[in-house]
Amino acid sequence: MLKTFKHHTHSMNKITVARISLLACAALANLWFAGCMPGTGAPSVPAVVTPSLHPSGSITVWSWNIAAKSLMRLIPGFNKLYPDVKVNVDMTGAQMQTRLMLSLACGVGAPQVSQLQLTDTPHYIDTGRLADLTPVAAQLRNSFPDYLWENCEKNGHVYAIPWDTGPCAVFYKRDIFQKYGIDPNKIDTWADYIQAGEEILRKSGGKTKMLPLGLDSLENMYLIILQQVRGQIFDEQGRIAINSKASQEALAIIKEMREAGICSDVQMFSQEFMAGINDNSIATYPSAVWLAGTIRDTTKDYGLGKSRWGVFRLPAVTKGGLHVANFGGSVLVIPAQCKNKAAAWAFIKYALCSRKGQADQYRNFDLFPAYLPAQKMPQVTEPDKFFGGERVGVLFARDISKISKLNITPDWAEASTYIEEALSDWAANGMHNRNFFGNLEIRMQRRLGDSISPQSLSYSENNG
Amino acid sequence: MKNEAESQWRRDIIKYRHFYLFISPFFILFAAFSLYPVLFSLFLSFMKWNGLTQWKWVGLGNFTSMLYDDILWRSLWNTLIIGLLYIPPMMILAFIFAQVLNAQWLKLRAFYRAALFLPCVTPMVVIAIVFSLIFSSEKGVLNYAIMGVGHMLPFLHLKPIPWLESESWSKTSVAILVVWRWTGYNMIIMLAGLQGIPTEYYEAAMVDGAGMWERVKSVTMPLMRPTFAFCGLLSLLGTVYMFDEIFVLTNGGPGVSSMNFGLYLFNLSFTDFKFGYASCVAYTVAVAVFFITLAGLRITRQREEAK
Known part of the structure; x- marks a missing residue:
């Protein structure tokens, strides 16, 4: 009986061999991904726009x-x-x-x-x-x-x-602030903000977190704070300038926020992020002006009092520092x-x-x-x-001309992948700052092929 | 002699030209949409090209870049982990379902088969919305169930799991979705395999006094081995080139903790527009997959022959 089984297995095997060979060839199909490209051709000379009085x-x-x-x-x-x-x-x-x-x-x-x-x-x-x-x-x-x-x-x-x-500011829930006796006008720096967050967390019995800051939002927060201390990812010539004092300052603030336990570990626009707009799980949303549209849209179905929300200026890194950033x-x-x-x-x-x-x-x-x-x-x-x-419009427009320009290069999207990945890893593995930006700089240099800026900390270390 | 053969060959072509004409659409389409991209991407592997500017010969530069591309290595590692997380449970479940649905005593078999097959024909966007609700860390039904169990059995100290927010759980979430989506598909293949086993073998085994477990072990399992190999291979390829499940559920995040090779390749091509480098990576991995498949095939064959 066993022999018969074996014979049967062999004949099935032949069919499978043929199938498997076909499938192995099909593995090459992924090459289509990269191979089926539109035609090349010399770059065309950019056309110039000329106005017309009567366009049609x-x-x-x-x-x-x-x-x-x-x-x-x-x-x-x-x-x-x-x-x-x-x-x-x-x-x-x-x-x-x-x-x-x-x-x-x-x-x-x-x-x-x-x-x-x-x-x-x-x-x-x-x-x-x-x-x-x-x-x-x-x-x-x-x-x-x-x-x-x-x-x-x-x-x-x-x-x-x-x-x-x-332009960025902090959207906050007035009722939560009133309930726990927090005065938004007294929040001047990120340190004040974290302190207020700790108070809300304590008084709410751990139910209300100060802000949503999941792993995928760390890069956004980093870039916001980086602008406030006039830091850069790339210098004016497109060289990598991420390893800087400014970057370290921004990272230190994010670390402080996460260590204080005031961050809700939610992804941007996830279920919890959106639900937090309507319930008491999140007290503030530090973000750009366009989030107002989402807040208005999300709250309208719940029939909540419209005066429940307020906006205060983005906290500065130090007293007298910049209260503005662009996101x-x-x-x-x-x-x-x-x-x-x-x-x-x-x-x-x-x-x-x-x-x-x-x-x-x-x-x-x-x-x-x-x-x-x-x-x-x-x-x-x-x-x-x-x-x-x-x-609110006046608040967002205030000092808008002081917003620090981030040098965006053609490599920005790829650089952003590296920054997001590194920050996420950093937060998931104990937030050890040791040479974080030095390592990130090396990785970015290897992949992007850009040189290191003379403004980089490692550049000055290596060049005396 | 040679000229004679050649002219004979030509005469044959002219004589059978209609037949050649009839089969030509396949070859034209194959050449245009399969052969050309494959050859063109081989060519691109040695070029630096963003699709717009003139290409530049970089020799083996793209291949050496791969050595330093730690996101590529992480994506390959993630691919392996996701595969290990989902392939074994999916295969076991598919086999169990196939066994149950193959049983003669079961009523409404067609209904159950259709129900189990449904997930793999459901649009991925719908699945993503449903699963993001299921995996939601604070409002999700899965954590609700976990906490329910935690209340009943407090000594387990169960806590809500950050399915999509944590680097350590994101791969598991993807694996759960994939198991749910593809078990039915594998079940259908296994069902076909089971139905291909002649009932005489089972009858003979019963006459020999084999119990149910004995029959599964000595009759079903050996005869199903080629089917398992086929499903395993499909799953291997599916893991490497998986795209939509991850794209809509986590988009590779948080960080790149759930980014697999398929998504990485997509980003390289259509976000970063590094067509030369993407071709190089695609070729290298395709060749690696080819050899791994070949090796797997050889091992399976040797085992069979050893028996």
Whole structure:
């Protein structure tokens, strides 16, 4: 009987051998991933945008969620000025930027106007496939803050227009602060903030944490504090400058926060993060202005009193230090392949370079205007009922010109992966600071191939 | 002679041209969508190219870069751990389900089969939403259950598990999702394997006085070995190139604690746009997987022959 089994097993084995061989070949299928590329071709000369008094035709704009809705809301106003331009805002959703990059590489398929994250903009400018906006946009230079505009330029040419910016502050729950006797006006530094957090934690019996700060949010917090102490990841020449006193200061504050036990270990926009907006598990959300939109949206279904929320300025690192930092923000660009650049520019100009266009976007969708004249519009400066009548727009606009510019390089996304991974590892394994940034700097140098900045601590150590 | 053979060959082609025409679509498509990308990516492995600028020959530069790419090594390590975490329980469960659903006495078998197969045809986005609710550390149903057990059995000192927030648990969360999603698929393959075993063998074993466990051990298991090997291989490839489960559940995080090779390769290609380096990594790992598969196959064969 056993022999029969063996014979049967052998014949099945032959079939399996054939199948397995086929499958092994199928392993090569992953090569498609990297191999099925769009055609190459010499980089095209970036087309220059020239304005037209009477643009016409139709344009497509690629954008995502709230930002896209905000643009859609502007179309009727735009069409009053430019009735011959038909605007189609395409909320293309997931992996939009990747698809844009592929369209740029192929030379076809890109929209006439596209949104980009500010931090990705230099990477896309570096491709040489974006239209040169210098002739129409150069005169707008002083209407935008330096920390945004300088990341939209390359070699003195303008390739992107800043849209919204993400000045930071702390959103807090008034009722929790009142209940535990915390005065937000007395929170001046991060040390004060941590102390208040400890008090809330103690008085609430450990139920209310001060802020959400999961492993994936550490990089955001690090970058916010780094700007406050005028630190950099890369220097002006794109060399790695992360190993600095400023970085160490930022890390020390994060360590203090986590050690105090005031951080809720939740991922940004996870279930707990969102639930914390409505319950008492989290007292404050230090973040950028655009989070206000999420808070308004999340609380409206719960019928809570609208005055429950307030905003106070970002704590400084030391007394008298900077209370400002930027987190997020996006831009609009015109791909060089766009055939109707005049219409595309007319739309960008209306949406981003007009006081009304930008101010309306803040009122409707909490997109804080990068266009400085718009920050003085009533839509921005008026009291905000949701935040108990506070002039929130004024608070966010205060000292905005003092925000320290982060030097964003084309390598930023890859560098960011390394920083996020290192911080997450650091927090998960006991937060030992010993040469944290020195090691990170070496790893970044090996992968990115960038040199080390003379500003780096290791550079000065190695060079006496 | 040679010329004669050649002209004969030509004559044959002309004579059977219609047949060649009929089979040509496959070869054209294969050449355009399979052969060309594979060869092109081999070429790219020696280049530095971001898809937009002119490519630059770097020789073996990409291969040496791999040695220093600690995120690549971590992603390969994660791939191995995730595989070890999910493949054994998935195979055992799939086998048990297949055995049960193969039983003649079970009613509504078609319904159960469909129900168990359903997860692998459910859209991943839906699964991700449901699982992020299940894995939620403070509001999740899984932690709710754990705490429920903890209340009943306080000596166990159970605490809520940070499924998606902790570096040490993120891989386990991915493994749980994968077990849930792919057990039904493997079960169907195993069911086919079980149904391929002639009932006479079981009858003969029963006549010989074999009990249920004996029958499984001496009849089912040896005959199912090729099926197990097939499922194992599918799972191995599935682990290396797994993408959507991780992309939507953790996106490789926290940090890169749950980033597997598939996601890493995607990021390298379509976030960092390092097509040359991505091709090099893809080729190296594909060749490694090929040889591992070959080695596994040889070992299985040798074992069979030894018997």
